[in-house]
Amino acid sequence: MTPRARMLLWSAIRHIVLLAGALVMLTPFIWMVSTASKPQTEIFSSDLHLIPYQFALWDNLLIAFAKADLWRYLLNGLIVTISIFGLQVLVALPAAYALAKLRFLGRDVLFALVVFCILIPPQATAIPVFLLLHKMGVLDTYAALVLPFTISVFGIFLMRQFFKTVPDDLIDAARMDGISEFGIVWRVMLPTAIPAVTAFGIFSVVAHWNDYFWPLIVLNSEHLQTPPLAVAHFRNNEAGTNYGPLMAAAMVIIAPLVIAFLFAQRRFIEGITLTGIK
Amino acid sequence: MAPRVPARVLASFRRTGRSQAAYALAAPAFVLMLLMLIGPLAGVIALSFTDYQLGAPAFSWIGLSNYREMFADRVFWISLKNTLTYVAIVVPGAVALGLGVALLIQSGAGLKSWYRTVYFLPVMATLIAMAIVWEFMLHPQFGLVNGLLRAAGLQGHSWLQDRGTALYSLCVIGIWQATGFNMVLFLAGLVSIPKHLYDAAEIDGAEGAWSRFRLVTWPMLGPVTLFVVAISAIRSFQVFDTVQVLTKGGPSKSSEVLIYTMYTEGFEFFRSGYGAAVTVVFLAFVLLLTLLKSALGNREVHYA
Numbered sequence: 001m002t003p004r005a006r007m008l009l010w011s012a013i014r015h016i017v018l019l020a021g022a023l024v025m026l027t028p029f030i031w032m033v034s035t036a037s038k039p040q041t042e043i044f045s046s047d048l049h050l051i052p053y054q055f056a057l058w059d060n061l062l063i064a065f066a067k068a069d070l071w072r073y074l075l076n077g078l079i080v081t082i083s084i085f086g087l088q089v090l091v092a093l094p095a096a097y098a099l100a101k102l103r104f105l106g107r108d109v110l111f112a113l114v115v116f117c118i119l120i121p122p123q124a125t126a127i128p129v130f131l132l133l134h135k136m137g138v139l140d141t142y143a144a145l146v147l148p149f150t151i152s153v154f155g156i157f158l159m160r161q162f163f164k165t166v167p168d169d170l171i172d173a174a175r176m177d178g179i180s181e182f183g184i185v186w187r188v189m190l191p192t193a194i195p196a197v198t199a200f201g202i203f204s205v206v207a208h209w210n211d212y213f214w215p216l217i218v219l220n221s222e223h224l225q226t227p228p229l230a231v232a233h234f235r236n237n238e239a240g241t242n243y244g245p246l247m248a249a250a251m252v253i254i255a256p257l258v259i260a261f262l263f264a265q266r267r268f269i270e271g272i273t274l275t276g277i278k
Numbered sequence: 279m280a281p282r283v284p285a286r287v288l289a290s291f292r293r294t295g296r297s298q299a300a301y302a303l304a305a306p307a308f309v310l311m312l313l314m315l316i317g318p319l320a321g322v323i324a325l326s327f328t329d330y331q332l333g334a335p336a337f338s339w340i341g342l343s344n345y346r347e348m349f350a351d352r353v354f355w356i357s358l359k360n361t362l363t364y365v366a367i368v369v370p371g372a373v374a375l376g377l378g379v380a381l382l383i384q385s386g387a388g389l390k391s392w393y394r395t396v397y398f399l400p401v402m403a404t405l406i407a408m409a410i411v412w413e414f415m416l417h418p419q420f421g422l423v424n425g426l427l428r429a430a431g432l433q434g435h436s437w438l439q440d441r442g443t444a445l446y447s448l449c450v451i452g453i454w455q456a457t458g459f460n461m462v463l464f465l466a467g468l469v470s471i472p473k474h475l476y477d478a479a480e481i482d483g484a485e486g487a488w489s490r491f492r493l494v495t496w497p498m499l500g501p502v503t504l505f506v507v508a509i510s511a512i513r514s515f516q517v518f519d520t521v522q523v524l525t526k527g528g529p530s531k532s533s534e535v536l537i538y539t540m541y542t543e544g545f546e547f548f549r550s551g552y553g554a555a556v557t558v559v560f561l562a563f564v565l566l567l568t569l570l571k572s573a574l575g576n577r578e579v580h581y582a
Contacts, residue, residue, distance in 0.1 A: 010487075014386045021379060022396045025454070029399065031422050032411045048425040095307035102300035110304060117315045119568045123516060123537050124561045127544045127554050128321030129314060134332065151310035181299035210404045212519045213537075217545050228406035232523050235410050243414055250407040261402045265395050272401060273462050 036247035073230035096159035117153040202271030325554035332548035344555035376460025441532035467502035508571035
């Protein structure tokens with residue numbers, strides 16, 4: 001075989017294997033869309049087909065939105081994720097600046113604590129945090145969903161590493177201009193850190209949009225449900241009967257992040273794999 | 279007229295001012311860290327030595343009783359064994375597939391970013407929603423999996439309802455979800471291998487894909503691989519979502535895992551003390567893995 005033929009053969013094998021794998025990866029998505037587009041009779045038939053004979057996506061979506069207040073749940077997801085991220089930034093950036101650029105007694109201890117806290121898996125603190133929220137009387141509120149995550153030690157760590165690379169001259173110049181230390185955080189450091197903050201934002205929003213464990217524990221009221229909780233609830237109510245609308249609801253729940261991901265893949269992959277470096 | 283202040287005094291004054299500002303800037307983070315992380319961590323360990331139940335007016339210190347009860351409980355051992363089985367299947371599966379896909383993607387030029395996007399999609403999509411899709415795919419009667427099996431002339435199966443297959447079905451979902459994440463870490467590792475090493479290997483007579491892989495890629499990827507294994511193990515230890523929504527640990531405890539046990543004890547039966555003891559066991563495993571990962575992380579490995 002000539003080297004060129006070998007290259008072509010290798011390229012063909014590469015694509016065949018990768019395409020086969022890609023098909024497996026996509027199967028649940030394809031099956032979800034396919035089922036969401038089928039009327040009840042086609043779903044409950046042993047005849048396996050991908051393209052519905054009768055297209056019922058719109059009907060299934062309507063039923064899904066009628067049975068569950070999906071707009072409300074999407075809004076809840078938005079409120080919770082945005083509040084968490086906003087508060088995380090508000091808490092983490094000043095601390096990161098202090099740790100990176102200011103000298104004060106106890107700085108090394110504080111930084112060691114931050115690094116230590118990164119090691120704590122979120123499930124480990126669930127019972128005491130739950131008891132704390134119970135004592136505070138805020139269980140089953142937005143506050144219960146947001147408060148425990150206002151502190152992101154990983155965010156502090158990440159931003160501190162980034163701020164370390166910001167030249168001191170920039171900060172000194174700002175001080176000469178009479179900007180306070182607090183002002184420096186928001187008017188000097190934040191603008192230099194937009195890429196890092198964006199990556200952290202994607203990481204944070206994706207993690208909390210998809211989180212099921214914590215909302216499941218602290219919520220009771222239906223109207224506060226976040227998207228994952230809502231879709232699980234929908235499934236429990238309709239167990240085994242209404243697969244079309246259920247798949248339509250699943251589509252709606254994953255749509256915002258998946259669409260955002262398709263538009264900004266690079267940033268998303270960067271943001272989500274941040275966990276890899278922690 | 280302002281009084282003249284010696285420069286040295288002024289400088290030290292500024293420094294104290296600045297260090298006061300530092301305390302003010304770090305204070306909210308510090309307080310929240312104590313309240314939401316360090317306090318609860320100490321709390322969960324302390325709770326595990328008590329008989330506290332949510333809503334109970336009082337509690338008492340009962341030493342190691344929770345642990346004695348736990349170690350005598352068959353369910354705890356099943357739960358631990360299932361968790362370890364899950365980790366032992368998902369980690370090698372998702373790491374090997376992640377590595378394989380990354381190598382294949384990197385070995386050519388065509389459709390690179392398209393493949394990366396597709397394989398990463400399961401990482402992005404809300405796991406609970408996709409778990410419900412998987413449940414329908416595994417439906418004994420109308421599911422895609424059994425449908426395909428029947429079309430191939432094979433017997434279908436009640437995957438999630440059979441105690442012999444429930445845990446393994448969850449493993450498949452776990453691998454499906456984790457492969458893309460590992461792939462991205464491996465891709466970053468592959469990109470950072472200096473090209474001149476391949477040139478050098480070629481000069482030394484290494485021809486063909488396999489010897490290039492054996493002589494350059496694999497040794498250079500070694501630390502990354504250990505790192506990916508540790509991360510995958512930590513993430514697999516935390517398996518909960520699929521279990522809670524698809525099997526509830528059943529049938530007959532065949533898919534019971536640690537975090538699910540903790541959840542039922544701590545948040546369904548509100549036996550906070552006992553749930554805390556289960557958490558401590560989980561914590562011990564995860565911290566061990568995390569320390570292992572940090573030790574590897576210090577070895578000059580770069581990502582992304």
